[in-house]
Structure formats: C-alpha cells, structure tokens
Amino acid sequence: MIERRPVLDFVSHAVLILGVAVVAFPVFIAIIMSTQTASQIASSNPLSLVPGGNLAESYRLALMGGQTQSGSTIPPGWPMLWVSFVVAMVISLGKIAISIISAFAIVYFRFPFRGLVFWLIFITLMLPVEVRIGPTYQVVADLGLINTYAGMTVPLIASATATFLFRQFFLTVPDELAEAARIDGAGPMRFFKDILLPLSKTSMAALFVIQFIYGWNQYLWPLIATTSEDMYPIVLGIKRAIFGEIYVEWNVVMATAILAMLPPAIVVILMQKWFVKGLVDTEK
Incomplete structure (x- = not known):
C-alpha cells in the first residue's frame, strides 16, 4: 500500500503549478501585447500587463493585412496559415x-x-x-x-x-x-x-x-x-515580420504568433x- 503524505502532495502540486506558470507566462505576455498598439508597447518600460483596446485591429491586421498607423504594410496572414x-x-x-x-x-x-x-x-x-x-x-x-x-x-x-x-x-x-x-x-x-x-x-x-x-x-x-x-508558412511569416521591417509592429507579430499556436493546440x-x-x- 502506498502511503500518501500531505507534504509530498503539496510539493508535487506546487512544482506542477510552477511549471505551468513558467510555460504559460510567455503566452500570456503575447496575448497582452496583441491587445495593445505598437506605440504603447514601445513606450512602456517595463511592459504593461494590462490588456489594451486594440485587440480587434491587431488580429484583423494579422489575418487580413493592411496599413498600420505608422505606415507599415502588413501582408495577410491567412495564406501563410493555409500553407502551414x-x-x-x-x-x-x-x-x-x-x-x-x-x-x-x-x-x-x-x-x-x-x-x-x-x-x-x-x-x-x-x-x-x-x-x-x-x-x-x-x-x-x-x-x-x-x-x-x-x-x-x-x-x-x-x-x-x-x-x-x-x-x-x-x-x-x-x-x-x-x-x-x-x-x-x-x-x-x-x-x-x-x-x-x-x-x-x-x-x-x-x-x-x-x-x-x-x-x-x-x-x-x-x-x-x-x-x-x-x-x-506562418513560421517564416513571423520571422519576416520581425526582421524584415525597420519598425516592428509588435502587436501584430504577437497576434500572428497566437494565431500560429491555435491549430496545433486544437489538434492536441x-x-x-x-x-x-x-x-x-x-x-x-
């Protein structure tokens, strides 16, 4: 018979919770950044963890592409998602x-x-x-x-x-x-x-x-x-959005990264x- 000790149960659960937090925190940061504007991300130091009001625009640009407020041209992301x-x-x-x-x-x-x-x-x-x-x-x-x-x-x-x-x-x-x-x-x-x-x-x-x-x-x-x-594919699209532009639209990059994570997550x-x-x- 295996003896269950409360202390060991607490330690094991604490380790699991810590592991989930370490893995989930970058995803949380990406979601927060995708709701803000590029200027808000660039001007905040340290990065604000409060959601912004630009969520719909960020994901629209990530999927459909278009012109940003800074004048950058964002290519549509849905063809890259389809290729992937x-x-x-x-x-x-x-x-x-x-x-x-x-x-x-x-x-x-x-x-x-x-x-x-x-x-x-x-x-x-x-x-x-x-x-x-x-x-x-x-x-x-x-x-x-x-x-x-x-x-x-x-x-x-x-x-x-x-x-x-x-x-x-x-x-x-x-x-x-x-x-x-x-x-x-x-x-x-x-x-x-x-x-x-x-x-x-x-x-x-x-x-x-x-x-x-x-x-x-x-x-x-x-x-x-x-x-x-x-x-x-979408992975190359994210790389291009980061290294191919002088001014990086981080909100769109993070929105594209979240969209790129969804299909594998849904399959799993x-x-x-x-x-x-x-x-x-x-x-x-």
Whole structure:
C-alpha cells in the first residue's frame, strides 16, 4: 500500500503549478501585447500587463493585412496559415501512410535481407534533413519543385521513427489473427485493411499529433525550399515580420504568433485521449 503524505502532495502540486506558470507566462505576455498598439508597447518600460483596446485591429491586421498607423504594410496572414496547414497535413498523413505500409511489409512478408532492410531504414535517423540539406535541395531544384507544396513536403515524408513504432506494434499482434485471415481466404491487403488498420487507429492518432506539430513548426526547410512569399508558412511569416521591417509592429507579430499556436493546440486538445492511448498501446 502506498502511503500518501500531505507534504509530498503539496510539493508535487506546487512544482506542477510552477511549471505551468513558467510555460504559460510567455503566452500570456503575447496575448497582452496583441491587445495593445505598437506605440504603447514601445513606450512602456517595463511592459504593461494590462490588456489594451486594440485587440480587434491587431488580429484583423494579422489575418487580413493592411496599413498600420505608422505606415507599415502588413501582408495577410491567412495564406501563410493555409500553407502551414497543407504542409502539416501532407507531412503527417504521408508519414503515417508510408510508415505503416513499410512496417507491414517488413513484419508480414518473407523476403531476403528483411532484417537488413529494416536496419537500413532505421539508420536514416542519423540523417535528418538538416544533415542532407544540400543534396536534398539540389534534387528538389533539379526536379523544379522549388516554391511548390511537393518540394516542401516530399523530402520530409519518410520517417524511420514511425516505421519502427508500427513495426513494434505489429509484432505484438497475435499470429493467430493472420492464420485465421489466411484460412478465411483473405489476402495480404485484405488482412491489412480489415484487421491491422482498425487495430492501429490509436497508434496512427498518436503519430498524427506528433507529425502535425512537426510539420507545422517547420522552419529551416521551407526557408531553403521557398523564394516566393506566396509559399511562406506562418513560421517564416513571423520571422519576416520581425526582421524584415525597420519598425516592428509588435502587436501584430504577437497576434500572428497566437494565431500560429491555435491549430496545433486544437489538434492536441481534440486528440488528447487518442494520443495518450496510442502512446500507451505502442509501449505495450
């Protein structure tokens, strides 16, 4: 029997509350700054923690763009949000589709050097896009995929981690299921579609959350693979708003940052139950 001590409960809760405060305070500052005007932010020292009355204008400029009171031109943010959404969806769904098929072939098909093939896939973990960015860019440029969704997503789709997780999950599936499907006359793809896919829903949900956030937060590769502002994701838009202007409209930058945080947060909140269950099932 585990003894519960009030002092330890208090300490653990205090540590958790402190951790939440440390993580949430920058978000709180961003929200406060997005409600003020750029002149109020520039003139306040220290920064005022009282909400201002410019919330609607800041978010309108962040989404739709336009002229500010200082004369700066703000590009619309919704096209960049759309680019980030498309890139994140293609990367997450593409990684899941390729990885689950690869793991299915490695586990359930008998072919020469099957183990070697798996380890060759696994070794690619040591070659992330940052390591191979030069050759990858050369290939994408030679194929004419600069400033395209394909050029921004295809080099990031393959995932050794997802393949490994699906392989480990498939190894826990009883062999009796495959034998029963074979006796019933089901072929490999029928077994994959009717048995393995339903069993893998939680694992796919967990990977979708992880890969969506990974795709949404991509910065380095889109910076290399895009030269047109029409194909900038929201992360590049925030960077451009900070370093591309002489006078930084911090209220609009903070409003854009809050808008950029909403889609990943919504995905995590909506899929939290499936995400946790998928991680637990994968470990088992």
